[in-house]
Amino acid sequence: MTDLTPFDPHATRIAPSILSADFARLGEEVRNVVSAGADWIHFDVMDNHYVPNLTIGPLVCEAIRPHVQVPIDVHLMVEPVDALVPMFAKAGANIISFHPEASRHVDRTLALIRDHGCHAGLVFNPATPLDYMDYVMDKLDVVLLMSVNPGFGGQSFLPSTLPKLRQARARIDKWRAETGHTIALEVDGGVKIDNIAEIHAAGADTFVAGSAIFGKPDYAGVIRDLRAQIAKGASLAA
Numbered sequence: 559m560t561d562l563t564p565f566d567p568h569a570t571r572i573a574p575s576i577l578s579a580d581f582a583r584l585g586e587e588v589r590n591v592v593s594a595g596a597d598w599i600h601f602d603v604m605d606n607h608y609v610p611n612l613t614i615g616p617l618v619c620e621a622i623r624p625h626v627q628v629p630i631d632v633h634l635m636v637e638p639v640d641a642l643v644p645m646f647a648k649a650g651a652n653i654i655s656f657h658p659e660a661s662r663h664v665d666r667t668l669a670l671i672r673d674h675g676c677h678a679g680l681v682f683n684p685a686t687p688l689d690y691m692d693y694v695m696d697k698l699d700v701v702l703l704m705s706v707n708p709g710f711g712g713q714s715f716l717p718s719t720l721p722k723l724r725q726a727r728a729r730i731d732k733w734r735a736e737t738g739h740t741i742a743l744e745v746d747g748g749v750k751i752d753n754i755a756e757i758h759a760a761g762a763d764t765f766v767a768g769s770a771i772f773g774k775p776d777y778a779g780v781i782r783d784l785r786a787q788i789a790k791g792a793s794l795a796a
């Protein structure tokens with residue numbers, strides 16, 4: 559079962575998406591990326607129904623679990639959602655996020671995730687309004703904004719995400735001021751060394767990056783450069 563201690567509100571986190579990893583060497587890939595400084599492992603689950611692509615499931619989560627100590631951040635792009643929650647919790651997931659359009663009862667699915675000992679997250683597609691957040695703040699640990707349409711790695715960052723990130727940041731900060739509860743604000747899709755500073759300045763604290771890291775010769779070098787740019791973004795925002 560996951561340690562459900564709330565996330566550090568002052569931390570920034572890099573979550574490499576294994577969608578771009580070499581699946582034939584997945585254990586080695588996740589060990590290498592964590593040794594290189596990754597904070598979370600982002601695990602993209604696609605079902606060829608909610609999204610056109612088809613990827614990996616709980617068996618693969620269970621297979622990589624012994625290779626790393628960091629949280630496994632499961633991004634469910636599946637419909638329906640609920641049956642997979644216990645399976646991923648059992649497979650060692652720490653964070654489970656889903657798209658509200660894919661669940662008939664969003665509030666119930668969020669509670670189900672926490673009941674299974676995992677942090678719960680809601681994922682917003684580029685055209686999905688943030689309004690869903692407002693009614694379930696007390697059940698959220700992560701808000702994940704998609705900065706591409708879900709389904710594939712290697713797409714370009716959509717600039718419309720930046721104003722949306724600012725709006726999400728304002729709602730999360732207000733909630734924290736009122737309740738003391740921290741919600742991580744994660745961004746997913748097209749995050750690179752040359753745009754992560756402005757993404758951080760707009761409010762994101764957790765950054766999924768797939769093609770920016772995997773397949774590159776020096777994971778530690780890329781993660782170091784991403785962090786240096788995040789620090790630049792912090793000074794832009796200040």
Ligand SMILES: O=C(CO)[C@@H](O)[C@H](O)COP(=O)(O)O
Pocket residue numbers: 575577578600602633706707708709710711712713746747748749766767768769770
């Ligand atoms: O959820 C998704 C895509 O649907 C992502 O997690 C991508 O896998 C990120 O890949 P890059 O855009 O960083 O290459």
Ligand SMILES: [Fe+2]
Pocket residue numbers: 575600601602633746766
């Ligand atoms: Fe993802």
